[in-house]
Amino acid sequence: xxxxxxxKLMNEAGYEGALISPGTNLYYLTGINLHEVGERPALLxxxxxxxxxxxxxxxxxxxxxxxxxxxxxxxxNPYEKLAWILAxxxxxxxxxxxxxxxxxxxxxxxxxxxNRGFEFHPLSSVMRELRMRKDKxxxxxxxxxxxxxxxxxxxxLTWDIMGMTEKELALxxxxxxxxxxxxxxxxxxxxxxxxxxxxxxEPGNRRIRKGDMLIxxxxxxxxxxxxxxxxTVAVGRPNEKLIEIYDIVKEAQEKAFRAVREGVKAxxxxxxxxxxxxxxxxxxxxxxxxGHGLGLDVHEEPYIGPDGEVVLENGMTFTIEPGIYxxxxxxxxxxxxxxxxxxxxxxxxxxxxxLVIL
Amino acid sequence: xxxxxxxKLMNEAGYEGALISPGTNLYYLTGINLHEVGERPALLxxxxxxxxxxxxxxxxxxxxxxxxxxxxxxxxNPYEKLAWILAxxxxxxxxxxxxxxxxxxxxxxxxxxxNRGFEFHPLSSVMRELRMRKDKxxxxxxxxxxxxxxxxxxxxLTWDIMGMTEKELALxxxxxxxxxxxxxxxxxxxxxxxxxxxxxxEPGNRRIRKGDMLIxxxxxxxxxxxxxxxxTVAVGRPNEKLIEIYDIVKEAQEKAFRAVREGVKAxxxxxxxxxxxxxxxxxxxxxxxxGHGLGLDVHEEPYIGPDGEVVLENGMTFTIEPGIYxxxxxxxxxxxxxxxxxxxxxxxxxxxxxLVIL
Numbered sequence: 185x186x187x188x189x190x191x192k193l194m195n196e197a198g199y200e201g202a203l204i205s206p207g208t209n210l211y212y213l214t215g216i217n218l219h220e221v222g223e224r225p226a227l228l229x230x231x232x233x234x235x236x237x238x239x240x241x242x243x244x245x246x247x248x249x250x251x252x253x254x255x256x257x258x259x260x261n262p263y264e265k266l267a268w269i270l271a272x273x274x275x276x277x278x279x280x281x282x283x284x285x286x287x288x289x290x291x292x293x294x295x296x297x298x299n300r301g302f303e304f305h306p307l308s309s310v311m312r313e314l315r316m317r318k319d320k321x322x323x324x325x326x327x328x329x330x331x332x333x334x335x336x337x338x339x340x341l342t343w344d345i346m347g348m349t350e351k352e353l354a355l356x357x358x359x360x361x362x363x364x365x366x367x368x369x370x371x372x373x374x375x376x377x378x379x380x381x382x383x384x385x386e387p388g389n390r391r392i393r394k395g396d397m398l399i400x401x402x403x404x405x406x407x408x409x410x411x412x413x414x415x416t417v418a419v420g421r422p423n424e425k426l427i428e429i430y431d432i433v434k435e436a437q438e439k440a441f442r443a444v445r446e447g448v449k450a451x452x453x454x455x456x457x458x459x460x461x462x463x464x465x466x467x468x469x470x471x472x473x474x475g476h477g478l479g480l481d482v483h484e485e486p487y488i489g490p491d492g493e494v495v496l497e498n499g500m501t502f503t504i505e506p507g508i509y510x511x512x513x514x515x516x517x518x519x520x521x522x523x524x525x526x527x528x529x530x531x532x533x534x535x536x537x538x539l540v541i542l
Numbered sequence: 543x544x545x546x547x548x549x550k551l552m553n554e555a556g557y558e559g560a561l562i563s564p565g566t567n568l569y570y571l572t573g574i575n576l577h578e579v580g581e582r583p584a585l586l587x588x589x590x591x592x593x594x595x596x597x598x599x600x601x602x603x604x605x606x607x608x609x610x611x612x613x614x615x616x617x618x619n620p621y622e623k624l625a626w627i628l629a630x631x632x633x634x635x636x637x638x639x640x641x642x643x644x645x646x647x648x649x650x651x652x653x654x655x656x657n658r659g660f661e662f663h664p665l666s667s668v669m670r671e672l673r674m675r676k677d678k679x680x681x682x683x684x685x686x687x688x689x690x691x692x693x694x695x696x697x698x699l700t701w702d703i704m705g706m707t708e709k710e711l712a713l714x715x716x717x718x719x720x721x722x723x724x725x726x727x728x729x730x731x732x733x734x735x736x737x738x739x740x741x742x743x744e745p746g747n748r749r750i751r752k753g754d755m756l757i758x759x760x761x762x763x764x765x766x767x768x769x770x771x772x773x774t775v776a777v778g779r780p781n782e783k784l785i786e787i788y789d790i791v792k793e794a795q796e797k798a799f800r801a802v803r804e805g806v807k808a809x810x811x812x813x814x815x816x817x818x819x820x821x822x823x824x825x826x827x828x829x830x831x832x833g834h835g836l837g838l839d840v841h842e843e844p845y846i847g848p849d850g851e852v853v854l855e856n857g858m859t860f861t862i863e864p865g866i867y868x869x870x871x872x873x874x875x876x877x878x879x880x881x882x883x884x885x886x887x888x889x890x891x892x893x894x895x896x897l898v899i900l
Contacts, residue, residue: 245829259849282647285647287643288641288645289643291646291649295662306646471600472599473616491617511604
C-alpha cells in the first residue's frame with residue numbers, strides 16, 4: 185500500500201504528520217480525485233503513527249463514502265474540525281508536511297490554529313522519493329500517452345494549417361487529443377513567427393503564414409499520466425538564422441538525450457544541452473532548464489536544470505526540451521519524453537526531429 | 543489607478559506589504575496575466591510606501607518588458623532575489639498580505655527567508671473591498687458573459703441529446719461557449735439521472751436517457767469576467783419525487799432572488815432559500831451555500847451562505863443557486879447570476895426557470 189510506504193518514509197525523515205490537499209499526491213496515495221474543490225478546504229491528515237482521515241466539504245458526502253472522512257458544511261469552520269482531528273491524532277508540534285500546491289490561505293489558517301507549534305515543510309520532499317521512480321504500470325500509461333501525441337503530430341502534418349490562427353490550430357490539436365486519450369495534460373501552445381520567442385506563448389489570433397517557424401507544444405493524459413511533446417516546423421522556407429538555431433537545438437537535444445544514464449546527475453543532462461547551445465553562441469537565448477520530470481504531474485521531479493542534483497535511476501521519466509528564443513524573430517524548441525530503462529535513456533515520444541518544411 | 547487605491551487600503555488596514563502571485567488579483571491590479579506560471583515563483587511585491595516590483599522567471603523576459611521586474615533564471619534561487627527586494631523596500635516585519643491562491647511551498651520558503659519576522663494574512667481581506675463592487679465596465683462584461691450562456695441554453699434545447707454521454711454533451715457545450723466568448727469559466731458539469739445527486743459531478747460515460755433529470759452547469763468568460771448558469775431539465779417525464787423537488791428549488795431560488803437588496807446581509811439571501819427548502823422537508827439535502835460572488839473569479843466575495851456577513855451594495859454580483867440532492871435518485875439545481883443595481887437584484891442570466899420536459 186502506497187499510504188503505508190509514505191508513513192514509513194515520513195517516519196524515517198522525522199516528520200510528525202502531513203496535510204495533503206487534493207491533487208496528484210492525494211490521488212497517488214489514496215486514489216481520491218477531488219478535482220475543482222476550489223476554495224473550500226479539503227485535506228488528508230496523516231500522522232506518523234499511521235492514522236489518517238480526510239476533512240472534506242459536505243458537497244462530497246455522496247462521493248467519499250468509503251474513506252474515513254470528517255465533513256464540514258458551508259457555514260461551519262473547517263479549521264475547527266481540523267483542530268479536532270489534529271488533537272485526536274496527537275499532532276501538536278514538530279515537523280509537518282504540507283502539500284506544495286495547497287492554497288496559501290489554507291496554510292495561513294493552519295498556522296493560526298497550530299499556534300506556531302509546527303514547522304512546515306513541502307510534502308514533495310518526501311513524495312518525490314515515492315513518485316520519482318515509476319513502476320511498470322506507470323511507464324505503460326506514459327508510453328500510451330506518448331503514442332497519442334506522436335500520432336497527433338503525424339496528423340498535423342497532413343492538415344491544411346496555412347492561414348489558420350494559432351488559437352484555431354490549438355483547439356484542433358486539443359480536440360484530437362481529447363478524442364484519443366483521457367484529455368490534454370495542459371493547454372496546447374501554438375506559437376508562430378515572432379511569437380515563438382516567448383517560450384510560454386498563449387495562442388492568439390495571429391495567422392500562420394509563409395516563412396514562420398511554428399512551435400507546437402502539447403500533451404495527452406492517460407490513466408492520470410502525462411505526455412508532453414514539442415516540435416518546431418517551418419511553414420515555407422524560414423529565415424536562415426532560424427534554420428541555424430534549429431540545427432543547434434536539435435544537436436543539443438540529442439546530446440542531452442545521450443547523456444542520460446543511470447548514476448548520472450540531472451544537471452549533467454542539462455549541461456550537455458547547455459554547452460552545445462553556449463558554444464554555438466546562443467547561451468543567453470536558452471532561458472529555461474533543459475527539462476522536467478513527468479508523471480501524474482506535467483511538471484514534477486526530477487527537474488533537469490543546472491541545479492539538478494538528483495542522480496538518475498531506472499524508472500525515472502522526464503522531458504528533454506532545449507530551446508533558443510530570439511526576440512522579434514522567433515524560436516525553436518524540440519522536446520521528447522524520456523524514461524531511464526536498463527540504465528539508459530529511452531524516448532517515449534518517437535516522432536522524427538528532422539526539420540519539416542510544410 | 544487600482545494599484546494606488548490598493549496601497550491606500552493596505553495602509554488603512556495596517557499592512558506593511560503584499561506578495562501577490564499570478565491570478566485574478568494581479569490581473570485586476572496591473573493587467574499582468576501570467577497564466578500557467580506553474581511551480582516557478584512569480585510575485586508582485588508591494589510596500590505600504592507605494593513601491594512595487596515583480597519577481598518573475600526568466601521565461602517571461604520577453605513578456606514583462608514594460609513593468610519593473612527582477613528576473614531569476616532556472617538554477618538561481620528566486621527567494622534570494624525576493625529577499626533583496628524586501629530589503630530594498632524596507633520590508634522586514636509586521637503584517638504581510640499573501641495572495642490566497644499562492645502555492646503553499648512558496649509561502650513556506652517566504653516564511654524561511656522572513657525568519658519569522660512577518661505575520662501573514664490573506665490578500666483577499668483587502669482585495670475584496672476593491673473587487674466586490676463592480677464598476678460599469680465590469681457589469682457590462684458580465685452581462686455579455688451571461689448573454690452567451692443564455693444563448694447556449696436556448697440552443698441546447700434544440701439539440702438531439704437523447705443517448706449522448708454526459709462527456710459528449712459537456713464537450714459540445716464547451717465548444718459552443720468557446721465559439722461565442724473568450725472561453726469557458728469552468729469545465730461544464732453535465733450530471734444525468736442518479737449522478738445529479740453529486741453537486742460537483744464530473745461528466746462521465748453515462749448516456750442520457752428517458753426519465754432523467756439532467757443538471758447543466760456551465761459558464762463563459764468575457765474580457766476576464768465570468769458567467770455561471772445552472773438549469774435542470776427533464777428528459778421525458780421523471781419520477782414524481784424529482785418533479786416535487788424541482789418546484790421547491792425553483793421557489794427557493796425565487797425567494798432568495800427577491801431577498802436581494804441594498805443593505806441586506808448575504809446570509810439573509812441564503813436564509814430565504816434555505817428556509818423554503820427546510821420547510822418542505824429537504825433541508826438536509828441542500829448541502830451547499832446558496833451562492834457565491836462572481837467576477838474575474840468564478841468563486842469570489844460575497845459568498846451567499848449561512849455565515850454571509852457582507853452587507854449587499856450596488857455593484858455586487860453573485861450567483862443564487864439552491865439545490866436538492868437525493869442519493870440514488872438525482873438532483874435539481876437552478877442558478878442565476880445576479881447584480882445589485884439601483885438597490886435591488888437584477889438577473890444577468892435570463893433563461894426561463896419553468897421545468898422543461900424534453
